Amino acid sequence: MGGIVIIGAGECGTRAAFALRKAGISDAITLVGSEPYLPYERPPLSKPVDGAVQLKPICGAQALEASAIDYLQGVSASRLETESRTVTLTDGRVLTYEKLLLAAGARTRRLTCRGAEHALAFRTYADAAAIFSHAEAGKSVAIVGGGLIGMELAAVLRSKRVAVNIIEAAPTPLGRAVPPRFAARLHARHVDEGVQFYLGRGIAEITDDAVYLADSGLVLADLVVAAIGVQPDMALAEAAGLATGNGVLVDHFLRTSNPDIFAAGDCAAISLSCGGHIRFESWRNARSQAETAARNMAGGNDAFVALPWFWSDQYDLGLQVAGLPQPAHQSVVRCLADGELEFYLDGGRLVAAAGLGVGNAIAKDIKLAEMLIAAGVDVDAAALGDPDVNLKTLLKSARAA
Amino acid sequence: MSNLMTWVSACKIDDIEQEGALRFDHAGRTYAIYRGPDDSVYCTAGLCTHEAIHLAEGLVMDFEVECPKHSGAFDYRTGEALRLPACENLRTYPAEVIDGEVRVALG
Ligand SMILES: Cc1cc2nc3c(=O)[nH]c(=O)nc-3n(C[C@H](O)[C@H](O)[C@H](O)COP(=O)(O)OP(=O)(O)OC[C@H]3O[C@@H](n4cnc5c(N)ncnc54)[C@H](O)[C@@H]3O)c2cc1C
Ligand code: FES
Numbered sequence: 001m002g003g004i005v006i007i008g009a010g011e012c013g014t015r016a017a018f019a020l021r022k023a024g025i026s027d028a029i030t031l032v033g034s035e036p037y038l039p040y041e042r043p044p045l046s047k048p049v050d051g052a053v054q055l056k057p058i059c060g061a062q063a064l065e066a067s068a069i070d071y072l073q074g075v076s077a078s079r080l081e082t083e084s085r086t087v088t089l090t091d092g093r094v095l096t097y098e099k100l101l102l103a104a105g106a107r108t109r110r111l112t113c114r115g116a117e118h119a120l121a122f123r124t125y126a127d128a129a130a131i132f133s134h135a136e137a138g139k140s141v142a143i144v145g146g147g148l149i150g151m152e153l154a155a156v157l158r159s160k161r162v163a164v165n166i167i168e169a170a171p172t173p174l175g176r177a178v179p180p181r182f183a184a185r186l187h188a189r190h191v192d193e194g195v196q197f198y199l200g201r202g203i204a205e206i207t208d209d210a211v212y213l214a215d216s217g218l219v220l221a222d223l224v225v226a227a228i229g230v231q232p233d234m235a236l237a238e239a240a241g242l243a244t245g246n247g248v249l250v251d252h253f254l255r256t257s258n259p260d261i262f263a264a265g266d267c268a269a270i271s272l273s274c275g276g277h278i279r280f281e282s283w284r285n286a287r288s289q290a291e292t293a294a295r296n297m298a299g300g301n302d303a304f305v306a307l308p309w310f311w312s313d314q315y316d317l318g319l320q321v322a323g324l325p326q327p328a329h330q331s332v333v334r335c336l337a338d339g340e341l342e343f344y345l346d347g348g349r350l351v352a353a354a355g356l357g358v359g360n361a362i363a364k365d366i367k368l369a370e371m372l373i374a375a376g377v378d379v380d381a382a383a384l385g386d387p388d389v390n391l392k393t394l395l396k397s398a399r400a401a
Numbered sequence: 402m403s404n405l406m407t408w409v410s411a412c413k414i415d416d417i418e419q420e421g422a423l424r425f426d427h428a429g430r431t432y433a434i435y436r437g438p439d440d441s442v443y444c445t446a447g448l449c450t451h452e453a454i455h456l457a458e459g460l461v462m463d464f465e466v467e468c469p470k471h472s473g474a475f476d477y478r479t480g481e482a483l484r485l486p487a488c489e490n491l492r493t494y495p496a497e498v499i500d501g502e503v504r505v506a507l508g
Binding site: 044287311359360361368392 | 420452453454455458459460462467469470471472485486
């Protein structure tokens with residue numbers, strides 16, 4: 001009896017299953033996933049190659065089998081009981097666990113206005129397939145929410161010559177996660193590409209052919225997509241009495257308030273040394289938290305320390321952000337032939353970096369900036385801003401010092 | 402499939418930064434040529450095995466190239482995939498330097 005049960009077969013749960021084997025776990029590992037496919041990657045859903053929606057598996061069925069991971073596809077966990085250490089599944093089966101990982105991810109936030117049911121969500125392969133099956137040239141789409149997902153979708157739809165309207169409650173798009181400098185650049189690019197923005201506007205009602213704005217006016221649309229963010233999926237944890245907040249609360253070791261239950265990825269809010277909890281919604285975070293949680297479930301004692309990092313692709317532009325840039329940071333800009341970087345310093349120390357450029361123009365430098373941040377050294381602001389100073393040289397001298 | 406290799410002249414070693422990479426296109430295919438920290442040269446298939454992203458834009462440190470897209474990594478001497486999400490190895494091709502000229506054996 002016993003073994004390990006993982007709830008949720010997204011990036012985090014799937015990665016954790018393999019990492020558990022790597023950490024030497026030989027007990028049974030059961031991976032429970034509510035979606036009816038092999039575990040797949042979400043980011044490609046908003047970045048279709050050659051215009052087609054892709055289902056890009058994280059791993060093949062053979063890889064799951066070779067690692068003796070029992071993948072229960074298209075089955076949900078409906079109840080968690082910590083006393084009896086059991087998980088009840090929607091097909092009636094009951095699993096017993098010795099250690100459990102909650103990797104249930106996040107679900108899309110729903111609009112609450114009248115007619116909200118007309119708006120499609122955008123999180124799963126099924127959502128993407130529904131959206132793109134309607135996305136023909138000449139049609140018109142209204143996207144509610146100008147965050148990363150909404151803006152990526154807009155870029156893809158423009159490439160298919162679909163008319164795109166973005167309705168955003170805030171005064172600027174991308175305000176939440178993207179530094180203002182690059183949010184403004186991306187906004188301008190979308191305007192150049194013909195995207196129509198309705199900023200600082202709320203929504204009164206959605207019908208089958210239009211979105212009615214709160215302060216009068218309407219946007220005609222053949223299709224409405226709600227991209228107003230996600231909420232951590234913590235239903236099981238709440239019902240089981242685990243501590244929750246903006247996510248399932250975990251300590252530095254990704255352990256929940258029950259020592260045999262861990263949580264990681266989009267559903268987990270990890271404690272900060274300065275107080276409070278922080279939840280990340282990014283692909284790399286899902287992978288790296290999965291790896292740390294797996295090591296700790298196998299008996300390790302690793303604190304989770306990875307630097308936050310995400311990327312976004314819009315048109316031919318690639319954005320990358322490492323660390324958490326804050327308005328209070330000193331900013332240093334470096335111009336490149338095909339892009340621009342911005343470094344963020346806190347009391348002379350490099351703490352974050354972001355870049356926007358054509359293709360992967362800024363990738364190498366962001367990687368080097370990540371290493372400089374990890375080195376925790378004071379960096380000369382003038383050198384950071386000078387494109388003739390190779391960041392690799394800065395890193396080598398920082399490491400030698 | 403034939404296993405005939407043809408040696409092709411690709412670039413000058415000075416075209417590649419030390420601990421750097423260069424894209425090389427030949428006969429409708431794309432490759433990456435690397436110059437190691439010790440000035441040795443290597444050649445691999447150009448595109449990452451995770452998605453079709455060119456590795457010549459990736460960061461080269463020691464004998465490792467990191468994919469610029471999702472940080473998968475490869476040992477460019479052997480093509481071995483070192484870090485996820487890259488899990489399939491890269492194909493490698495022989496490379497040599499003669500009088501400052503880099504030649505690679507493709508096929
Ligand atoms: C369209 C799109 C584009 C994105 N692009 C990027 C990008 O460019 N860069 C980036 O960094 N991030 C991106 N992200 C975010 C990234 O995909 C997520 O951060 C990542 O998928 C989180 O992984 P996860 O495993 O924690 O959660 P999820 O991917 O949400 O997986 C959780 C899984 O658990 C299942 N589940 C939930 N409850 C249960 C239950 N009770 N029983 C069984 N199964 C359950 C869910 O159905 C789901 O399949 C994107 C997301 C979307 C939707
Ligand atoms: S494309 Fe290279 S790691 Fe994803």
